[in-house]
Amino acid sequence: MEQRTARAADQPSGAARPGCGPARPHDGPAVPVPDAADARRAIPRTDHLLRDPRLSPAVDRLGVGVVKAAVREAQQRARDGGIPPEQVLQTALALLPGTASGLRPVLNATGVLLHTNLGRAPLSAAARQAVQEAAGPTDVELDLATGVRARRGRSALAALRDRVPAAGAAHVVNNGAAALVLAATALAAGKEIVVSRGEMVEIGDGFRLPDLLVTTGARLREVGTTNRTTAADYAAVLGPDTGFVLKVHPSNFRITGFTCSAETAELTGLGVPVVVDIGSGLLAPHPALPEEPDADTQLRAGAALVTASGDKLLGGPQCGLLLGDQDLVRALARHPLARALRVDKLTLAALEATLTGPPTPTALALTADPVRLRARAGQLAETLAADGLDVRAVDSRATVGGGGAPGVTLPSAALSLPGPYAAALRTGRVPVVGRLEAGRCLLDLRAVPERDDARLAEAVREAGPAGKGRA
């Protein structure tokens, strides 16, 4: 917080960001300053520091604003007596962030595989590499063989169609919500979208799909009740005003008990397009998640269009997938609104590599063997306990999260630490986000790749009583 305020004051542009270094305002011993005024005079000046060969490379790497903000923060600490003036330069160096972006990489030890606040799906190494390569000029819309303009993102779209054989065509937009908006605008503006009362979903943070749909100029025609909607309920309201029937996967809640809902196959014979928002982006059935709908099955059942997110169970970048009837998808892709929702080359690169590359971190987390997770937790707890920390390995339950597989829990294993670790770990040099349960801080390993175990252990040590980063 302190650093945020300092940054805002220093750099109205918001470009500067000193807050990512290991040091913190209370770091290091408070040095007694015999003559505060002398000490203040000895604080090196900003222009001197920026020209120092130890700092000047950072100006090229991060931009002068970011470096200046780190320098000012270090100078302030010296003025406040927190560090001696001769430590200003090394403190500024320590305060420099790893990149010029304010986003900090964190370890997701929440036990929620797709945590929306942590950016949902982590990209695979293949996708990261593809993003890196695509960052410069690319042939995203150019056929290099002929030198003429080509279909934007054609190889990503081909990869998507390869994975969903039942789709006649595919299109990609900015996110799942955008996919729905495009479908509603193109197919139902001024008309009705017929939807079950049991599928009027709030997707999170106060955003509700019904509200989103009516912004397109479509009217919602609700049918059935919260717990029961039959195919006959839909059939009864269809007419010339119908734009399409919408099926929405209740991806973040479950209604159980006296319930019934119409299957896609029961609705596709009614003479209007059926659009299915499957949410989580499974392209084909997943053995571990038998109740989660997938694109291929829905299209085979006769859906005209399936919409989904790219950064949920598919394990890719944020994007929205539109898969289905060839003419319909092509018409959507040519709609004027499509231009406002289109994705950039980085997304296309990451999506294609996700589709064609090795299993994603999300897929690996989903299928991780609980026996292996317990062994990892045991090993980590043993080494950390040997360092004198109050830590033990415990069994845990992980969830899919991010709008997928509601009610499903996956057996997992965690490190259990005293509650105050939660905040110390979150604000450490390598931030770790765990969860609090019965006053203990649990670090669930299911969403933590095994190769990060050493980093996790190090972060715990630093957050502990002997660690420098103690909050």
Ligand SMILES: *Cc1c(COP(=O)(O)O)cnc(C)c1O
């Ligand atoms: C997640 C979700 C959405 C929204 O997708 P975003 O990619 O977050 O825009 C829409 N519908 C369902 C059923 C979802 O699960």
